[in-house]
Amino acid sequence: MIEPLVSVIIPCYNAEKFVEKSVRSIMEQTYKNLEIIVINDCSNDSTKKILLELQKEDSRIVYIENEFNLKLPKTLNKGISISNGKYIARMDADDISFYNRIEKQMDFLLKNSCIDMISANYKVIDDLDNITAISSSLPTEHRDIINRLTWQSPFAHPLVIGKRSFFINLGGYRDIHYAEDYDMWIRGWLEGYRFANLNEILLYYRHHDNQMTDKKYNAANSHCIRSFLWQYFIKEKNMRLFLGYIMHFKLPFIFVKKLIHFRRKLMFLYKSCV
16 A cells, blocks of 8 residues: 655754754654655754755755744745645654654554544653653544533644645634644634544653743633634624533533623624624
8 A cells, every 4th residue: 555645844943952853753754655844944043954964864855944934833834835745744843753653643544534633642851851741631532622622722733644635725824823723723623624633652742941831822722712702603693502512512610600791792792793
């Protein structure tokens, strides 16, 4: 059986400390039919030099350099637009994929054609490669994933592999600070796409001391949920579906109390849309 081409998109910005180890973890995958797209987003360190040296070793590496600093969402969209694979895989420039990560995920996707996107569990490492935490509780079944999606992202973004059509049909990532991935998963669900997580650890996810705080991340996620509720239930006049959403996914009691408290405002918004 011929392996479908998988395009691995690796955005890079000032990643000289970790990028070689990250890219090599993809170069050394047991799944060989890869297009490795590395995009240098105007780094001012030695990232470019490292990537070009790696390209000399492996003809599968496609080096792209942004003329301007595009940030993550636009850089990802650029990678998607130039990719040739039937499937697209994410990878960050400081993480390390297990050697059989892509083989494991692609084996599942090819055996379960109804699934459009998949991720997996991971180990958290620090700047010295010390393991500091383990993520082993991501939901695996589509329904459980959607339940989790109503209050937080159920995927490890750097571990995602999906059909190219999934990313293209959704119009790529939107420029939402800190939560471009969560926003896409919500939009994917609303369009009827199906998800899964492998119950295996397939990545070392690097967490830096200067990374975004949980407070900022939660605020970004809350923005996505509020936007989703507004667009899908209020603006689209689906008030009955809105109530069904609350009951179906058993939203936390405190959240329901807040909804009751603001019911008059919600009904006013609803009536103004009719």
